[in-house]
Amino acid sequence: MLRIATWNVNSLRVRLPHVLDWLALAKPDVLALQEIKMQDEQFPYEQFQQIGYQAIVSGQKTYNGVATLTRFAATDIVKDFPDFVDPQRRVLAATISGIRVLNLYVPNGESVDSEKYQYKLAWLAKLHNYCQQQLQQHDKMIILGDFNIAPDDRDVHDPTAWAGHVLVSERERQALQGLTDLGLVDTFRLFTQDDKIFSWWDYRGGAIWKNHGLRIDHIFATQALAERAESCEIDKKPRKRKRPSDHAPVIAQFRLD
């Protein structure tokens, strides 16, 4: 059995108590964190070590930064897409228990007419190439993180208001479809076709209490793993605590032999 989760914590410094509490309750084997907003030297390795997790980190001051906590050894660590020089720390690949685990913080994109949107699309093209290359070497692969893309209108609280905007725009959705075309499966949709289930809610306007959100945090898996998937769920409880991240953790469970 493998329990693996993803959570954009929006500052690990601020959210450390929530992360420690959630690890104790949810007991994942692996937790992919995004937006840790700290450098490697500031990472609280000891506090995770004390509860049985080792950490691999690609940190960055102020913005971005990803880390993967794991109960099992992590090898073959990669922190950049090949041939893509990027000071922004958004990628962390490792092999854990024979599974290639790719932790991602996909760029936000700001708005569809911005430079940052072009960066997002270019970044997603590099991701596609990297996945294609990795899939040739690994039949068991999990790609998880904050994708900053809602796959379809079921994943959007108000599709009319959001139509054409960044996070739901056609070109981003096509990029995500490109991963599906490579054989990667959105594990959440193996278990429910319900609409209005979200992983992110705006801090403003009490969005969590009105369930005004988006499903933008995902756990994709290759077919070899998808057929062993037992669940994929979003845990809203941490989002309802005081001083929360604006994202909730997503956790999937796989049967392994």
Added chain:
DNA sequence: ATGGCGTCAACATGACGA
């Protein structure tokens, strides 16, 4: 139409996020 909320770096307020 704008800001709405939170974090960071810094010490005022702008950048950034989604």
